[in-house]
Amino acid sequence: MTLDSGFPVDGGAPTPVETVAGLGEAEVLRRIFPRLPHAQAELLGPGDDAAVVAAPDGRYVVTTDFMVQGPDFRSAWSTPHDLGWKAAMTNLSDVAAMGARPTALVVALAAPQDTPVDVLLGIADGLRDACALAAPGCGVVGGDLSTSPALTIAVTAFGDLEGRDAVTRSGGRAGDTVAVAGDLGRAGAGLWLLFRDAVTPTGRVPDALRAETVKAAHTELVAGQVAPVAPISSGVRAALGGATAMLDVSDGLVLDARRLAAASGCAVRFDASAIAREVGALLDVDAVVGDRAADFVLRGGEDHALLASFPAGAELPEGFRRLGELGDGSGVYLGDSPVEGEGGWDPYSGWDGASG
Amino acid sequence: MTLDSGFPVDGGAPTPVETVAGLGEAEVLRRIFPRLPHAQAELLGPGDDAAVVAAPDGRYVVTTDFMVQGPDFRSAWSTPHDLGWKAAMTNLSDVAAMGARPTALVVALAAPQDTPVDVLLGIADGLRDACALAAPGCGVVGGDLSTSPALTIAVTAFGDLEGRDAVTRSGGRAGDTVAVAGDLGRAGAGLWLLFRDAVTPTGRVPDALRAETVKAAHTELVAGQVAPVAPISSGVRAALGGATAMLDVSDGLVLDARRLAAASGCAVRFDASAIAREVGALLDVDAVVGDRAADFVLRGGEDHALLASFPAGAELPEGFRRLGELGDGSGVYLGDSPVEGEGGWDPYSGWDGASG
Numbered sequence: 117m118t119l120d121s122g123f124p125v126d127g128g129a130p131t132p133v134e135t136v137a138g139l140g141e142a143e144v145l146r147r148i149f150p151r152l153p154h155a156q157a158e159l160l161g162p163g164d165d166a167a168v169v170a171a172p173d174g175r176y177v178v179t180t181d182f183m184v185q186g187p188d189f190r191s192a193w194s195t196p197h198d199l200g201w202k203a204a205m206t207n208l209s210d211v212a213a214m215g216a217r218p219t220a221l222v223v224a225l226a227a228p229q230d231t232p233v234d235v236l237l238g239i240a241d242g243l244r245d246a247c248a249l250a251a252p253g254c255g256v257v258g259g260d261l262s263t264s265p266a267l268t269i270a271v272t273a274f275g276d277l278e279g280r281d282a283v284t285r286s287g288g289r290a291g292d293t294v295a296v297a298g299d300l301g302r303a304g305a306g307l308w309l310l311f312r313d314a315v316t317p318t319g320r321v322p323d324a325l326r327a328e329t330v331k332a333a334h335t336e337l338v339a340g341q342v343a344p345v346a347p348i349s350s351g352v353r354a355a356l357g358g359a360t361a362m363l364d365v366s367d368g369l370v371l372d373a374r375r376l377a378a379a380s381g382c383a384v385r386f387d388a389s390a391i392a393r394e395v396g397a398l399l400d401v402d403a404v405v406g407d408r409a410a411d412f413v414l415r416g417g418e419d420h421a422l423l424a425s426f427p428a429g430a431e432l433p434e435g436f437r438r439l440g441e442l443g444d445g446s447g448v449y450l451g452d453s454p455v456e457g458e459g460g461w462d463p464y465s466g467w468d469g470a471s472g
Numbered sequence: 473m474t475l476d477s478g479f480p481v482d483g484g485a486p487t488p489v490e491t492v493a494g495l496g497e498a499e500v501l502r503r504i505f506p507r508l509p510h511a512q513a514e515l516l517g518p519g520d521d522a523a524v525v526a527a528p529d530g531r532y533v534v535t536t537d538f539m540v541q542g543p544d545f546r547s548a549w550s551t552p553h554d555l556g557w558k559a560a561m562t563n564l565s566d567v568a569a570m571g572a573r574p575t576a577l578v579v580a581l582a583a584p585q586d587t588p589v590d591v592l593l594g595i596a597d598g599l600r601d602a603c604a605l606a607a608p609g610c611g612v613v614g615g616d617l618s619t620s621p622a623l624t625i626a627v628t629a630f631g632d633l634e635g636r637d638a639v640t641r642s643g644g645r646a647g648d649t650v651a652v653a654g655d656l657g658r659a660g661a662g663l664w665l666l667f668r669d670a671v672t673p674t675g676r677v678p679d680a681l682r683a684e685t686v687k688a689a690h691t692e693l694v695a696g697q698v699a700p701v702a703p704i705s706s707g708v709r710a711a712l713g714g715a716t717a718m719l720d721v722s723d724g725l726v727l728d729a730r731r732l733a734a735a736s737g738c739a740v741r742f743d744a745s746a747i748a749r750e751v752g753a754l755l756d757v758d759a760v761v762g763d764r765a766a767d768f769v770l771r772g773g774e775d776h777a778l779l780a781s782f783p784a785g786a787e788l789p790e791g792f793r794r795l796g797e798l799g800d801g802s803g804v805y806l807g808d809s810p811v812e813g814e815g816g817w818d819p820y821s822g823w824d825g826a827s828g
Contacts, residue, residue, distance in 0.1 A: 159531060159638075160638055160640065163641075164570065164638075164640050164641055164719075165535060165565075165566040165567075165569035165570055165641075165718075165719055165720050166533045166534055166535035166566045166567055166569070166570045166572070166629075166631070167533070167534050167535070168531055168532070168533055168534075168570070168633070168638050169531065169532055169534055170530065170531055171527035171530050171531060171532055172530055173530075174526065174527050174528055174529075174530055175515060175524055175525065175526055175527060176524070176525055176527055176532055177522045177523070177524055178522060178523050178524075178525060178576075178578055178613065178614060178628075178630070179521060179522035179523070179578075179614060180578040180579075180580045180614060180615060180616050180626070180628060181580070181616050182580045182581075182582050182616050182617075182618040182620075182624075182626065183618075184582050184618050184619060184620045184624075186619070186620070186621070187618060187619040187620075188618065209521075210521040210522045211521075211522055213521035213522070214520065214521055214522045214524070216522070220534075222534055222535075222536040222628055223536075224536045224537070224538045224626045224628075225538075226538050226540050226624065257534065258534060258535060258536060259536060260536050260537050260538050260626075261538075262538040262539075262540050262543060262544065263540060263542070263543040264538075264540045264542070264543075264620070264622050264624060265542070265621050265622050266620050266621050266622065268538075268540075268582065268620060268624055268626075270536070270538065270580045270616075270624075270626035272534075272536060272578055272580075272628040273522075274534070275522070277524070282516055282520075282524050284516065284520050285519075285520055285521075363520075363521055364521050
């Protein structure tokens with residue numbers, strides 16, 4: 117079984133497209149390697165059976181995350197650069213959420229055989245540019261290439277705690293201040309717009325040409341979905357600033373706050389005024405979100421903001437905004453009212469099978 | 473687009489099959505976690521944004537490898553336990569080939585939505601049993617679940633050099649003894665048998681019922697392909713024994729010897745008598761290989777033997793058998809004759825697109 121790569125190909129191009137199957141693995145790797153970012157922590161890089169990476173304090177942080185065409189992205193909406201960017205950013209964010217400095221990535225990529233090699237080069241460029249912006253010094257130390265009917269990127273990311281304790285989800289205490297760094301709601305709003313306006317009218321199939329129009333009119337929301345800028349450096353700043361608990365807001369503020377609350381044995385109590393400020397900020401980015409703004413702020417996922425708790429009265433590190441506080445009890449409250457409904461995303465029950 | 477999981481389902485079972493989509497991610501994870509092996513090096517395990525792993529000498533070895541249904545395995549031939557086993561073993565082997573002790577794995581798994589949860593549990597059991605046999609103390613410290621039309625397992629494995637230098641491919645010198653630990657030819661012979669006898673007569677589609685018959689008649693060859701036992705502990709033994717260069721024979725003896733030769737700036741010269749001994753050993757395992765035995769020994773891949781060079785005159789570590797020596801020049805020789813033809817496997821040009 118073979119599916120096409122799904123990426124738009126310029127049908128008028130006079131030269132044949134170079135595919136990964138036509139070039140073969142060795143030539144594909146030869147073209148990819150020079151584009152990948154170098155990791156300062158690399159002691160032995162690609163080319164042997166395994167890489168060797170420095171862990172100066174005798175520990176390393178590790179996380180892994182899949183991106184699969186269909187459930188996790190649509191190639192009609194995301195450029196190859198977007199895919200590399202987002203694959204890096206989501207993993208860097210998990211490292212940052214431990215209070216660690218991202219040091220290295222390994223990248224396993226499986227692509228349909230007719231995938232143009234330019235798609236893989238674009239992914240490499242996206243990995244490089246995301247590392248350069250969000251985690252300078254972090255680079256790719258190894259990887260693997262394979263074939264799959266669905267383009268699949270598996271990134272494993274590493275980080276250095278620099279001698280500090282890891283900031284887990286469980287260290288929050290009643291009275292702590294709850295704060296966030298990074299955007300809330302853009303990625304969810306961008307996905308809503310794409311599903312509303314960047315699909316074919318009859319089949320509701322993701323459509324590249326319509327996506328261009330949506331991107332032009334709503335640049336920041338679409339970028340928040342396809343190529344989010346996560347506050348990676350805020351992770352170390354939070355740790356240095358005394359964060360008691362922290363996590364990456366990947367599944368929506370309410371759901372991830374509920375996880376922090378449960379792990380810390382507390383309730384998260386959001387100030388109504390703080391949430392109103394976040395809703396206003398999202399409306400300022402793009403008024404198209406309208407009445408849905410609060411829902412995107414509270415339940416939209418994939419922004420990869422950092423939600424953290426700090427000791428009461430501590431000065432919040434640069435980039436963090438107060439959202440409320442931890443209290444006795446359990447669950448998530450907005451003002452005095454419990455917040456119902458989780459939002460979030462389950463890859464098994466949440467995906468309708470639509471590709472594109 | 474959704475494909476079925478491909479695994480045989482007992483159509484006579486009175487109870488409905490529990491699928492991953494029906495159960496949802498949280499319940500699937502709840503059932504998987506207790507089956508996964510614990511890593512002694514784990515400082516913080518699954519359940520947070522990332523894990524924390526010990527690196528006592530301030531470095532860690534890392535490698536990553538994809539297994540995709542279709543190009544890398546067929547679910548008509550491999551049980552879920554086989555898949556977990558092989559995904560672990562191939563990655564542990566890359567760690568061992570650096571002379572490191574495997575310490576930890578992270579596992580990202582994407583499965584079609586109708587995959588029975590028992591398939592994932594079987595994979596977890598295979599990961600556990602492979603670690604228990606080949607790398608006691610090594611375990612799973614994290615992972616990710618997603619959805620894909622093709623069952624896909626991405627393992628990233630870590631190792632501890634215990635203060636030693638990594639054994640790369642490039643340290644061999646003319647005069648060094650070339651030796652191997654582990655099987656040669658079984659995996660290639662097993663794949664040949666499966667493609668010959670475990671497919672439907674007309675469509676040549678992998679067939680589970682026929683595979684049972686092949687497995688019963690040729691147990692060791694099929695096991696060498698679907699659940700190889702790689703000589704993982706020989707990696708550390710080789711390093712302690714002074715190995716100058718080493719790699720994992722994943723793509724066939726000749727191709728991987730050519731890589732060691734090229735990296736070390738030498739020629740690999742196999743003794744004709746040593747290769748004859750390996751061919752005889754394969755025939756002793758199963759005479760069905762017949763005239764093809766030499767080809768499987770020289771060009772069959774996926775055995776994950778360890779090919780290493782040692783200083784001339786050094787006593788070979790337990791488990792290693794002399795195959796020849798490094799000489800001046802380049803390339804691979806059998807006796808005085810250059811060996812042509814690579815064998816090996818290119819995921820992009822080597823796969824015909826057949827699934828099953």
